[in-house]
Amino acid sequence: MTADMQRWRELLASPAEYTEYLKARDRDVGACLEIRVSGHEGPLVDAGSPPSGSLAGLPFAVKNNIAVKGWRLTCGSKLLSEVVAPYTATAVGRLVDAGAVVVATTNLDEFGMGSSTDNSALARTNNPRDLSRVAGGSSGGSAAAVAAGEVPFALGTDTGGSVRQPAAFCGVYGLKPTYGAVSRFGLTAYASSLETIGVLASSPDLAERVFETMRARDPRDQTSVERPAEESGDARSDAFGGTSVRRVAALRVGEGLSPEVSDVYRDSIRAMRECGIEVDEIDIPSLEYAVPAYYTIAAAEASANLARFNGIRYGIRPFHSDSPQDLIMDARSDGLGAEVKLRIMLGTFVLRSGFQEQYYEKAQRIRTRIGRDMDSVFAAYGALLSPVFPTPAFVHGDSSMDAFAQRLADKFTVTANLAGIPALSFPAGVRGGLPVGLQLHAPAFAERRLFDLMRSLAERFPALPCGGPVDKGGAL
Amino acid sequence: MDHAELMLTAELAAIRLKDGELERLGVEVDRMLEYFDVMDSVDVSSFEPTTHASGQCVSLRPDVPSEGDVALAAGGRDAASIESMLDQAGDLEGRLIVIPNVL
Numbered sequence: 001m002t003a004d005m006q007r008w009r010e011l012l013a014s015p016a017e018y019t020e021y022l023k024a025r026d027r028d029v030g031a032c033l034e035i036r037v038s039g040h041e042g043p044l045v046d047a048g049s050p051p052s053g054s055l056a057g058l059p060f061a062v063k064n065n066i067a068v069k070g071w072r073l074t075c076g077s078k079l080l081s082e083v084v085a086p087y088t089a090t091a092v093g094r095l096v097d098a099g100a101v102v103v104a105t106t107n108l109d110e111f112g113m114g115s116s117t118d119n120s121a122l123a124r125t126n127n128p129r130d131l132s133r134v135a136g137g138s139s140g141g142s143a144a145a146v147a148a149g150e151v152p153f154a155l156g157t158d159t160g161g162s163v164r165q166p167a168a169f170c171g172v173y174g175l176k177p178t179y180g181a182v183s184r185f186g187l188t189a190y191a192s193s194l195e196t197i198g199v200l201a202s203s204p205d206l207a208e209r210v211f212e213t214m215r216a217r218d219p220r221d222q223t224s225v226e227r228p229a230e231e232s233g234d235a236r237s238d239a240f241g242g243t244s245v246r247r248v249a250a251l252r253v254g255e256g257l258s259p260e261v262s263d264v265y266r267d268s269i270r271a272m273r274e275c276g277i278e279v280d281e282i283d284i285p286s287l288e289y290a291v292p293a294y295y296t297i298a299a300a301e302a303s304a305n306l307a308r309f310n311g312i313r314y315g316i317r318p319f320h321s322d323s324p325q326d327l328i329m330d331a332r333s334d335g336l337g338a339e340v341k342l343r344i345m346l347g348t349f350v351l352r353s354g355f356q357e358q359y360y361e362k363a364q365r366i367r368t369r370i371g372r373d374m375d376s377v378f379a380a381y382g383a384l385l386s387p388v389f390p391t392p393a394f395v396h397g398d399s400s401m402d403a404f405a406q407r408l409a410d411k412f413t414v415t416a417n418l419a420g421i422p423a424l425s426f427p428a429g430v431r432g433g434l435p436v437g438l439q440l441h442a443p444a445f446a447e448r449r450l451f452d453l454m455r456s457l458a459e460r461f462p463a464l465p466c467g468g469p470v471d472k473g474g475a476l
Numbered sequence: 477m478d479h480a481e482l483m484l485t486a487e488l489a490a491i492r493l494k495d496g497e498l499e500r501l502g503v504e505v506d507r508m509l510e511y512f513d514v515m516d517s518v519d520v521s522s523f524e525p526t527t528h529a530s531g532q533c534v535s536l537r538p539d540v541p542s543e544g545d546v547a548l549a550a551g552g553r554d555a556a557s558i559e560s561m562l563d564q565a566g567d568l569e570g571r572l573i574v575i576p577n578v579l
Binding site: 082083084086178179180193194222223225286288289292293295296303307310311312313314315316317321322323324326327328329330332333336338341342344345346347348349350352359361362363364365366367368369371372403404407420444 | 477481482485486488489490491492493494497500501504505507508509511512514515516518520521523524525526527528529530536557560561563564565566567573575576577578
């Protein structure tokens with residue numbers, strides 16, 4: 001166990017101290033919606049005894065659209081602000097079984113819809129590296145909690161970039177796993193065919209350990225799958241030699257990157273080449289259609305998934321209604337935010353009779369083409385490098401980053417969700433005191449390749465210290 | 477999308493839009509639909525639509541009690557008790573959820 005892990009273990013063994021520490025750290029950051037370290041009987045872990053379980057004694061935070069029994073499950077929505085989860089998500093349960101302890105739930109864009117966490121109806125989250133800026137989204141609270149040094153890792157969800165983008169903004173690691181690798185049971189569905197539970201962590205090794213602990217087929221999620229035989233057991237290497245990925249494709253990016261991201265991207269390609277990796281810049285023309293296809297599919301699925309939130313069985317409902325239909329309309333109209341309403345409306349429209357072929361079916365065909373194009377990339381290269389977001393973390397309310405601009409800026413992240421492949425966002429540089437993240441994609445179920453590659457590049461791409469601003473060495 | 481289409485879509489989505497909201501959402505929906513039109517410029521007719529993200533068939537478990545059911549029966553960690561579900565309801569009368577008159 002590293003000194004860092006031992007420190008977390010000791011913190012968790014003193015619930016009162018840890019609570020004070022967490023609350024003090026979170027005061028300006030606002031990452032957490034609920035903090036609960038104490039309330040358990042006796043110390044949670046005994047710092048003196050040897051740890052049992054692969055994550056024994058490690059505290060973690062959970063994005064508040066993932067169920068933890070007995071904790072509120074708000075999804076960042078006014079409508080669900082009083083709902084208490086009646087069961088625990090499989091992914092969380094597997095981590096708890098391995099000895100990790102939930103200490104907080106984290107803020108998010110309502111139902112995971114946004115890139116700033118400013119779409120939360122419940123709290124404002126600031127970027128620990130610069131409090132005037134957003135933490136990214138939609139798993140902004142989880143990324144901020146890790147970057148602020150509140151927890152060593154946190155769970156997020158990634159439907160179109162919602163783990164990787166806040167990880168990039170906050171200077172931590174963010175893994176979006178292969179679709180189906182981690183059970184979605186207990187995740188409040190937004191776009192079922194695109195989303196995965198992912199990890200935000202202070203180091204790639206810890207992110208991998210958490211992922212390996214969570215991944216498993218779950219009878220309660222019919223889309224979860226066994227890990228393929230070639231990735232199981234001690235078969236450490238893959239078709240490209242695991243640790244020895246020698247050819248990486250880098251997405252050619254024309255205009256549209258901020259000078260900071262462009263600079264870090266160019267530098268990183270150069271650094272990889274200096275590390276002996278052959279990097280070819282490539283074009284993937286179908287990605288031009290990725291964002292419209294993604295939003296068509298995501299909105300369609302959202303309109304169906306969110307239809308259940310009607311105030312009848314749970315959720316905030318109006319004091320008086322004349323009819324059940326009125327109750328439903330009022331509960332949804334008052335309880336849902338603007339971005340959520342827009343996506344539900346869009347999804348309802350594209351699924352309407354007469355429009356399905358024009359929008360939804362077309363988007364599904366584009367999705368197939370993008371998947372095939374990614375297969376072609378991985379037939380020739382071990383991994384694909386790309387930016388995560390066109391800019392570093394932006395200032396709250398930045399007029400050049402309105403809701404529409406934020407959606408367009410998903411252009412680098414939605415590909416992994418459409419193709420169902422894993423992608424790892426990592427801190428690649430710092431410009432003007434702000435972290436800049438890039439991401440590496442791999443074929444389905446080749447997460448290990450991403451971590452091996454990251455380890456082989458550790459000297460050139462070191463982890464940023466967590467705890468606060470980068471220029472203060474991570475200290476608050 | 478004209479006013480009537482917008483109102484119909486909102487009704488299907490079970491969302492009541494206030495005046496200002498209707499106008500603002502209408503503009504936003506139009507902007508996204510216009511943006512979606514970029515998909516018209518690509519011919520993907522030779523590709524089948526993706527109907528499953530990982531290409532896996534739906535996997536069904538055998539029709540026998542599973543661990544989840546046992547946990548439920550035993551009130552285990554993953555069990556969602558009826559009481560904890562009922563506690564979430566906005567208005568209860570005994571063990572019944574109250575809603576406005578249907579007739």
